[in-house]
Amino acid sequence: MKSKPTSFDIAHLAGVSQSTVSRALRNSPLVNEETRLKVQAIAKELNYKVDKNASNLRTQQSATIALLLFEDPTNDDSLINPFFLSMLGSITKACSNKGYDLLVSFQQMNSDWHADFEDSNKADGLILLGYGDYLDYEEKLKNLIEQQTRFVRWGAEVKNLPVISVGCDNFHGGYQITEHVIKKGRRYFAFLGVASSHAPEFLDRYLGHCKALTNNKLTANKSLQFDAISTEESGYQAAQKLLASGEKFDAIFAASDLIAIGAMRALQEQGLNIPNDVAVVGFDDIQIAGCINPPLTTAKQNTKLAGELLVDKLLALIQGEDVSTQLMPTSLVIRKSCGS
Amino acid sequence: MKSKPTSFDIAHLAGVSQSTVSRALRNSPLVNEETRLKVQAIAKELNYKVDKNASNLRTQQSATIALLLFEDPTNDDSLINPFFLSMLGSITKACSNKGYDLLVSFQQMNSDWHADFEDSNKADGLILLGYGDYLDYEEKLKNLIEQQTRFVRWGAEVKNLPVISVGCDNFHGGYQITEHVIKKGRRYFAFLGVASSHAPEFLDRYLGHCKALTNNKLTANKSLQFDAISTEESGYQAAQKLLASGEKFDAIFAASDLIAIGAMRALQEQGLNIPNDVAVVGFDDIQIAGCINPPLTTAKQNTKLAGELLVDKLLALIQGEDVSTQLMPTSLVIRKSCGS
DNA sequence: CTGAAAGCGCTTACAG
DNA sequence: CTGAAAGCGCTTACAG
Numbered sequence: 001m002k003s004k005p006t007s008f009d010i011a012h013l014a015g016v017s018q019s020t021v022s023r024a025l026r027n028s029p030l031v032n033e034e035t036r037l038k039v040q041a042i043a044k045e046l047n048y049k050v051d052k053n054a055s056n057l058r059t060q061q062s063a064t065i066a067l068l069l070f071e072d073p074t075n076d077d078s079l080i081n082p083f084f085l086s087m088l089g090s091i092t093k094a095c096s097n098k099g100y101d102l103l104v105s106f107q108q109m110n111s112d113w114h115a116d117f118e119d120s121n122k123a124d125g126l127i128l129l130g131y132g133d134y135l136d137y138e139e140k141l142k143n144l145i146e147q148q149t150r151f152v153r154w155g156a157e158v159k160n161l162p163v164i165s166v167g168c169d170n171f172h173g174g175y176q177i178t179e180h181v182i183k184k185g186r187r188y189f190a191f192l193g194v195a196s197s198h199a200p201e202f203l204d205r206y207l208g209h210c211k212a213l214t215n216n217k218l219t220a221n222k223s224l225q226f227d228a229i230s231t232e233e234s235g236y237q238a239a240q241k242l243l244a245s246g247e248k249f250d251a252i253f254a255a256s257d258l259i260a261i262g263a264m265r266a267l268q269e270q271g272l273n274i275p276n277d278v279a280v281v282g283f284d285d286i287q288i289a290g291c292i293n294p295p296l297t298t299a300k301q302n303t304k305l306a307g308e309l310l311v312d313k314l315l316a317l318i319q320g321e322d323v324s325t326q327l328m329p330t331s332l333v334i335r336k337s338c339g340s
Numbered sequence: 341m342k343s344k345p346t347s348f349d350i351a352h353l354a355g356v357s358q359s360t361v362s363r364a365l366r367n368s369p370l371v372n373e374e375t376r377l378k379v380q381a382i383a384k385e386l387n388y389k390v391d392k393n394a395s396n397l398r399t400q401q402s403a404t405i406a407l408l409l410f411e412d413p414t415n416d417d418s419l420i421n422p423f424f425l426s427m428l429g430s431i432t433k434a435c436s437n438k439g440y441d442l443l444v445s446f447q448q449m450n451s452d453w454h455a456d457f458e459d460s461n462k463a464d465g466l467i468l469l470g471y472g473d474y475l476d477y478e479e480k481l482k483n484l485i486e487q488q489t490r491f492v493r494w495g496a497e498v499k500n501l502p503v504i505s506v507g508c509d510n511f512h513g514g515y516q517i518t519e520h521v522i523k524k525g526r527r528y529f530a531f532l533g534v535a536s537s538h539a540p541e542f543l544d545r546y547l548g549h550c551k552a553l554t555n556n557k558l559t560a561n562k563s564l565q566f567d568a569i570s571t572e573e574s575g576y577q578a579a580q581k582l583l584a585s586g587e588k589f590d591a592i593f594a595a596s597d598l599i600a601i602g603a604m605r606a607l608q609e610q611g612l613n614i615p616n617d618v619a620v621v622g623f624d625d626i627q628i629a630g631c632i633n634p635p636l637t638t639a640k641q642n643t644k645l646a647g648e649l650l651v652d653k654l655l656a657l658i659q660g661e662d663v664s665t666q667l668m669p670t671s672l673v674i675r676k677s678c679g680s
Numbered sequence: 681c682t683g684a685a686a687g688c689g690c691t692t693a694c695a696g
Numbered sequence: 697c698t699g700a701a702a703g704c705g706c707t708t709a710c711a712g
Contacts, residue, residue, distance in 0.1 A: 016698075016699085017698065017699045017700075018699090018700095019698075019699060019700075019701090020697090020698060020699075023697095023698090030697060030698080031697070031698085032697060032698085035697085035698085054704090056704090057703095057704045057705065057706085058703080058704050059704085060704070
């Protein structure tokens with residue numbers, strides 16, 4: 001196994017200095033055309049590649065972004081939430097379009113996040129993506145800020161902290177989808193999802209939901225709100241509690257598609273027809289949403305755009321530009337689960 | 341913005357040499373307990389992190405694995421195939437369990453794969469994952485071997501090349517699922533999927549399928565095989581060709597779940613009942629498979645195990661150990677689409 | 681147990 | 697346009 005060629009090997013073969021090789025390979029205008037071509041030809045022949053560790057060490061940057069994907073530890077699925085998986089795909093693509101590498105690492109929300117700091121060392125910046133108890137999370141954000149780590153995150157806007165977020169307009173999304181179902185004639189809405197400051201995104205969806213109700217002269221009944229985190233199982237359990245409560249309802253707004261899917265399973269097990277007996281709507285528009293029976297009406301979050309925005313903003317931040325938080329609109333995807 | 345502390349800063353503060361700092365931080369047994377604790381305390385206080393570029397340059401390794409995810413360019417979905425997304429998740433988790441970072445990059449199957457070589461420079465090894473025309477792909481494998489790149493790949497065994505693969509026993513999976521449907525009383529099987537050396541995995545599934553037919557005294561009718569790549573749309577189109585062909589069939593074996601889902605859409609649009617009129621089975625067991633209507637019977641590929649095996653084998657390879665190709669069994673997941 | 685020193689492979693001011 | 701040289705921040709033989 002011959003060892004990898006270095007720029008000195010090429011210099012030797014080309015009969016020039018190592019400095020010139022380095023310049024030629026970087027397409028420096030200082031280098032004579034002829035010399036450059038000669039050097040590049042030899043480099044190609046030897047299959048030479050610049051050692052990134054050396055060049056990064058020298059230039060003090062890495063052309064690498066780290067993605068921190070964290071999850072609520074109460075979710076013991078070995079599967080990652082499909083919504084975040086979709087974000088992961090879109091971020092990966094956006095990075096490669098920008099010529100950046102992407103370092104991916106998983107974190108438990110309740111862990112020490114040692115890795116984030118380590119990663120911040122191998123990467124020029126961080127993208128934070130995941131879910132879990134927001135109050136735990138906020139603590140970690142403060143740490144990152146203190147470390148002067150450059151990062152952006154997916155989620156609701158953070159008040160009182162200098163953090164760049166990209167997220168969806170959860171309030172408006174919740175408003176819009178609720179209003180749609182109201183127009184279909186439903187009156188008694190249950191909400192499945194944590195609606196507290198522990199889950200700001202869900203809370204915003206809930207507040208939009210409530211606003212739509214009151215604007216339409218309906219009352220938001222707090223006894224029809226049941227906590228759930230974003231898993232199918234949690235949605236199933238929340239729907240069972242709802243059914244056991246004896247409360248009257250003809251519509252369910254689930255804070256995420258996964259919750260909606262679990263709720264639908266619970267309802268169908270009870271012999272209830274969706275949407276005739278109960279309309280069900282979700283949030284996210286994960287890929288499964290269109291394939292289940294009945295297909296799920298939902299508020300779509302544009303993951304492709306989201307990934308691009310996150311990467312663009314982080315790169316701008318790294319360049320030292322001014323960057324601001326951005327809310328994206330959601331779009332209503334009407335399928336059969338809501339009665340039309 | 342203060343610059344990052346180095347080991348010299350710590351040495352200065354601790355009143356020891358920089359060498360000792362380095363040793364202390366690496367928990368070298370050579371260092372006095374007391375000195376070590378002192379150094380580590382200061383490092384923690386300054387929020388010092390070892391510069392990976394420097395240490396990697398010095399040690400000539402990176403504790404990083406690169407994942408090359410490539411796709412057939414004919415698939416213009418912005419979404420990644422859910423099966424590979426699931427593999428991505430499992431590989432990411434397996435890497436972090438082993439203390440390795442994962443660099444993810446997308447490649448177009450028809451591109452030059454420049455990045456693979458570049459990545460091989462930032463990473464200790466490569467994992468190849470994706471689909472596309474196998475014949476194009478083989479050429480690239482030869483290049484990698486020539487570069488003496490250490491890599492493992494997901495897929496069918498490669499003959500005549502020294503390549504480590506981890507894959508499923510596609511032949512047996514195809515056999516098993518076909519036999520199950522035969523036992524349900526079906527006699528006329530269509531196969532949707534490319535069945536040629538351009539797609540070795542699909543071909544193996546097809547061959548297993550044919551073997552099950554002949555072992556059960558049925559004939560594999562080549563006019564009931566329709567090409568499809570692994571997308572919903574391609575499955576939809578293949579099923580339409582099947583319907584238009586006028587051939588008689590009471591069962592479809594789709595080479596992947598995505599193809600099956602597209603085929604089901606085509607059948608249902610024609611008013612055909614699944615499974616009463618036509619049994620449909622797929623391959624992979626992607627997450628959607630259990631949620632569609634009717635739920636899809638399929639041959640499950642264990643992505644969690646696959647990710648772990650890929651990472652384990654690559655790390656063994658990096659350690660210079662002997663590693664061999666491995667086939668994993670698939671497991672039959674029986675749902676309603678096949679008539680039971 | 682500790683320190684002085686070499687060197688990993690680059691990039692880039694500096695001098696010509 | 698080119699070369700000699702410094703230096704990025706570590707790790708680790710070598711000497712004590």
